[in-house]
Amino acid sequence: xxxxxxxxxxxxxxxxxxxxxxxxxxxxxxxxxxxxxxxxxxxxxxxxxxxxxxxxxxxxxxxxxxxxxxxxxxxxxxxxxxxxxxxxxxxxxxxxxxxxxxxxxxxxxxxxxxxxxxxxxxxxxxxxxxxxxxxxxxxxxxxxxxxxxxxxxxxxxxxxxxxxxxxxxxxxxxxxxxx
Numbered sequence: 001x002x003x004x005x006x007x008x009x010x011x012x013x014x015x016x017x018x019x020x021x022x023x024x025x026x027x028x029x030x031x032x033x034x035x036x037x038x039x040x041x042x043x044x045x046x047x048x049x050x051x052x053x054x055x056x057x058x059x060x061x062x063x064x065x066x067x068x069x070x071x072x073x074x075x076x077x078x079x080x081x082x083x084x085x086x087x088x089x090x091x092x093x094x095x096x097x098x099x100x101x102x103x104x105x106x107x108x109x110x111x112x113x114x115x116x117x118x119x120x121x122x123x124x125x126x127x128x129x130x131x132x133x134x135x136x137x138x139x140x141x142x143x144x145x146x147x148x149x150x151x152x153x154x155x156x157x158x159x160x161x162x163x164x165x166x167x168x169x170x171x172x173x174x175x176x177x178x179x
Contacts, residue, residue, distance in 0.1 A: 026051060028157070028178040029058055033068075034171040038159030039178065040121045040138075047109035047153040050123060050132070054153065055177065057101060057134055063175040068166050069093035075143065077166045078124055080135035090169075097126075100133035108132075114152040116143040119163075121154035138163040 026042035044051040057063065065085045070078035081099040083089045093099070108129030116122065120139045123132035129151060138156060139146070140163060156163065 025157075026154075027055060029054070029154070029175055030178050031063075031162075031175050032173040033162065033166060034173065035165045036159060036162040038138075038156055038162040040119075040154040040156045042121075042154040043114055043152075046111050046113055047151055049105050049107050050109050050151050050153040053103070053105050053133075054136070058175045058177060061174070062101060062134065063172050065174075066172045067093070068168055068170045068172070069099075070137070071166055071168045071170075072140075073164070074141050076137040076139055077163045078135060078137035079172055080124070080133075082134075087169075094135065100135065102133070104131045104133045106130055109151045109153070110148050111152075112148075114155070116146040116150070116152060117155075118142055119156035119160055120152045121156065122146070122150045122152045125150065140164050 026044040028039050028041050030037060030039045042051045062082070063079065066079050066082065067084040068077055068079050069081050069084050070076065078094065081094050082101070083098060084093045110129065114120065116139050118139055118141050122137055122139070124135035124137050125132035129149065132151060
């Protein structure tokens, strides 16, 4: 009986240790906006190229000073068009090939593990998931219809009320990696 108990304990420990490893959070990105700040964890094990691309853009200050170009209550809030820094180009925000960094990720990293629940952070794209580049969105509710169409590469972990307060034209003051 003692052997059985030890075997079960070992099995339980190994199963939980594997689960703990699978849940290790990646880098955390903080988004400071004109309506408050929020932070999201990233999933580099599940979307390595997407996370690396976004981290590079964040480190370059690509998002600093941009504006929210899409805010659909109960659906998503979106940013990532460098032209949104110029209010004179507002009619073009979020549209066309100039609405990106110009360096698409080149792969679609969609998994069943991360879906479009409220607070999911994902990549917008112009029709092909592999062409996602710099436009990021946060889901404001559960949006299962988006699953397996867009790469979810993170999830909001702090300031979850901020994205739903954002409106078109609100400023992303800066984005940075939490050390």
